[in-house]
Amino acid sequence: MEEMFITNDDQRAILETVRRFSEEVVAPVAAGLDAEKDPLNTFSWDIVEKAHDAGIRTMTLDEKWGGLGVDCLTAAMVVEELGKVDLGISVVMAQTLKIAQIMQRALNPEQQARIMPQIAEDKRCVLAIAMTEPNHASDYIVPFPKPMKTFAEKTKGGWIVNGMKHFISNGPRSRYYLLFVQTDRSKPQTEGTSCFVIERDHPGFTIGRYHDKMGERLANNAELIFQDCFIPDENLVGEVNKAYKLIVEFFPMSNAYAAASILGVAGALYKKSVEWCQIRNQGGKLLIEHDGIRAQLSEMRMMIDVARSYTHRSCWLSDHRDQGWDSTLAVYPKVFASQIAWKIAGWTLELHGGYGYMKETGVEKLVRDAAAFLHSDGVNRTLLLKAANLLYK
Ligand SMILES: Cc1cc2nc3c(=O)[nH]c(=O)nc-3n(C[C@H](O)[C@H](O)[C@H](O)COP(=O)(O)OP(=O)(O)OC[C@H]3O[C@@H](n4cnc5c(N)ncnc54)[C@H](O)[C@@H]3O)c2cc1C
Numbered sequence: 001m002e003e004m005f006i007t008n009d010d011q012r013a014i015l016e017t018v019r020r021f022s023e024e025v026v027a028p029v030a031a032g033l034d035a036e037k038d039p040l041n042t043f044s045w046d047i048v049e050k051a052h053d054a055g056i057r058t059m060t061l062d063e064k065w066g067g068l069g070v071d072c073l074t075a076a077m078v079v080e081e082l083g084k085v086d087l088g089i090s091v092v093m094a095q096t097l098k099i100a101q102i103m104q105r106a107l108n109p110e111q112q113a114r115i116m117p118q119i120a121e122d123k124r125c126v127l128a129i130a131m132t133e134p135n136h137a138s139d140y141i142v143p144f145p146k147p148m149k150t151f152a153e154k155t156k157g158g159w160i161v162n163g164m165k166h167f168i169s170n171g172p173r174s175r176y177y178l179l180f181v182q183t184d185r186s187k188p189q190t191e192g193t194s195c196f197v198i199e200r201d202h203p204g205f206t207i208g209r210y211h212d213k214m215g216e217r218l219a220n221n222a223e224l225i226f227q228d229c230f231i232p233d234e235n236l237v238g239e240v241n242k243a244y245k246l247i248v249e250f251f252p253m254s255n256a257y258a259a260a261s262i263l264g265v266a267g268a269l270y271k272k273s274v275e276w277c278q279i280r281n282q283g284g285k286l287l288i289e290h291d292g293i294r295a296q297l298s299e300m301r302m303m304i305d306v307a308r309s310y311t312h313r314s315c316w317l318s319d320h321r322d323q324g325w326d327s328t329l330a331v332y333p334k335v336f337a338s339q340i341a342w343k344i345a346g347w348t349l350e351l352h353g354g355y356g357y358m359k360e361t362g363v364e365k366l367v368r369d370a371a372a373f374l375h376s377d378g379v380n381r382t383l384l385l386k387a388a389n390l391l392y393k
Helices: 009-035 045-053 072-085 087-106 109-121 243-250 254-279 291-319 332-351 363-370 380-392
Strands: 127-130 151-155 158-169 176-182 193-199 205-210 221-232
Touching (some): 072 087, 072 254, 072 291, 087 109, 087 127, 087 158, 127 158, 151 176, 158 176, 158 205, 176 221, 193 221, 193 243, 254 291, 332 363, 332 380
Parallel strands (some): 127 176
Antiparallel strands (some): 151 158, 205 221
16 A cells, blocks of 8 residues: 555545455455356445445545545545455446546536435445447547437427447446437537436336456446436436536546556556565576566566556546646546556466466456456547547647
C-alpha cells in the first residue's frame, strides 16, 4: 500500500479496511469462483453484502446518503487494492462506485430523492451502464455518423424502448442502470441519443444471455433486452438527445477507474514474479541474483508506478477540472495501464518458466485477467484514435 499516493489518514484507514476485506473475504474464494464453468456461478452475493458491511459498496455516496463521499483519487486506490486480489470484484465495485458518483451529479433532485436512498440501503445494489450494442460499439467512442439501433419512441408520458445492449458489466446483477438509447434516428449518436435511469425488473426489460468470459470472471456481463419497454419521462437523465454531453461532463473518471482495476492485476503479477525469483534457483543462483532478471523486475515496478501516477493525476484532475484537466486524461491512463499489465503478464509467464503455464501457480488466472482492459471501457486503439482526434482534428 506504501506505493499509493496517500495524502491523508482517512485514505490510509480506508485502504487498510479494503486490504483486510480483500484478504479475508475475497482471497479465500476467488480461485474457486473463477474456476466455475457456468458464469451464473462465478458471482458471489456474499462478497457484495460483505463489501456493503465494510462500507466499500457505498463509499462514493455523499454523506447525506450515508456514504463517505470519497473523491475519485481515493476511489481509484480502493479499486486498485481490490484488483490486486481479484479483478472481477474490483470491476463489480468500480462500476458501482463510479455510477453512484455519476448519478449524484447527473440525476435531478427528484430522481436522486427516489433512487439514492435505495442504492444506499440495499446491500445487494450494484450498478451498471449500458451503451454497447452488437453492431454499435466503438462507433460510440469514435463517433460515426450513424444512429444506434436501440430506439426510444416518444409516447404520452414517456418513451417506448426496443432493442438490446450487450457485454454489460454487472448487467445481470444490477438494481439500477444508466441506459443510452437513440431518441432521434435522423441524427448521429452524438446528437441523437438520450440517457435513462431504469430499475431491474422494469416491465419490458429482461436479461438475455450471460457472457462466458475468458477472465474477470467474478464479475458478470450480459445482454439487456428491451421489448416495448415503457420508460416514463421522470426517468430521463439530463436533456433529450444530449446523452453524449453527459458523458463528457460527468464521466471523466471512468477510464481512470478501469486503469486502477487493471493496475491491481499488474501489481499482483509483479508480486508473484518477485516472489518466484526469490525462491527459484537456476544457473547456480537464485533468479533474482541474475542481473538481467533483477533489471526486468525493476522495469515492471517502474511501469506500474508510472501508470499509477498517471491514473492518480487523471483522478485528481477529474475532481478539480479547473486546475488543468485535459481530455486526453479521460483516455490515456487506461490505455497505458492495460498495455503495461499485458506486458507484465507476458514477462511473469516467462519468468516462471513452465511453472507459470501450470494452473497451480495462479499466474494463468492473472494472465487471463490482464487481457480484460485491452478492450473494456473502449478498445485501446479506438481510445487512442479518440484522443488523436481531440488533439489533431
Ligand atoms: C469485459 C467487458 C466489459 C464491458 N463492459 C461494458 C459495459 O459495462 N457497458 C458498455 O456499454 N460496454 C461494455 N463493454 C464494451 C466495451 O466498452 C467496448 O466498447 C467494446 O467491447 C468494443 O466493441 P466491440 O467489441 O464490438 O469492438 P469493435 O467496435 O467491433 O472493434 C473491433 C476492432 O476495430 C477497431 N476499430 C473500431 N472502430 C475503429 C475506427 N473508427 N478506426 C480504427 N479502428 C477501429 C477497434 O479498435 C478494435 O480493434 C465491455 C466489453 C468487455 C470486453
